[in-house]
Amino acid sequence: VVMHDGLIQQVGAPLDLYDRPANMFVAGFIGSPGMNFLPAIVRKGGTPEAVLTDGQALRLPEGLPLTDGDAITVGLRPEHIKLADDGALKGEVGVVEPLGLSTQFYVKLASQQLCVFAMGRAGVKPGDEVRLVVEPDQLHLFDPKSGDRIG
Incomplete structure (x- = not known):
């Protein structure tokens, strides 16, 4: 409970x-580390997306009860965010915490500090520009007013 x-x-x-x-x-x-939360607006077109405050977008899962222009909060678990050369998101690495077995680092994205958790040595350093990807089925969507889960 x-x-x-x-x-x-x-x-x-x-x-x-x-x-x-x-x-x-x-x-x-x-x-632990805790979930990241990013404010976004839903853009429905061919593929539904969550548009972040800096204009970058994440692909949303299909079939959610969302309409174009809805305000949402996107929740991202640090371990579900992956480095990828073709990632949809772009940000700058700030603090890097090598933990031996894993690496935890923070990326400035959409005026937020996004915590990323990677197994092994991520090979990033402060000041690096990185591209990130999150699979749509690993997103958590919330109503920004009530805080309740959507879908």
Whole structure:
């Protein structure tokens, strides 16, 4: 059970809460490092996208109850963000934390610091421009007003 201010937010097995958090509080509470949150606007056309504040876009899963122009908050788990030469997102590396078995680093993206967790040695250093990709089925979408999960 995850509680906040004395109220039950979600009940379930730990991995169920991790994989399908009911709201932004649960999403940010479960997992280390914590989930990244980015404000976005839905753009529907051929392929639905979440357009970030800097104009970059992430492809959204099909079939969600979203309309063109909806404000959403996109949740990204650090371990689901991958370095890719053809990644849809571009940002600048800030702090790099080599942890031996893994590397945790922060990328400035859409006026936010995005935490990325990579197994092994990521080969990035502060100041590097990197491209990132996240599979649509690994995105978590939330209503920015209520904080509730969408879909």
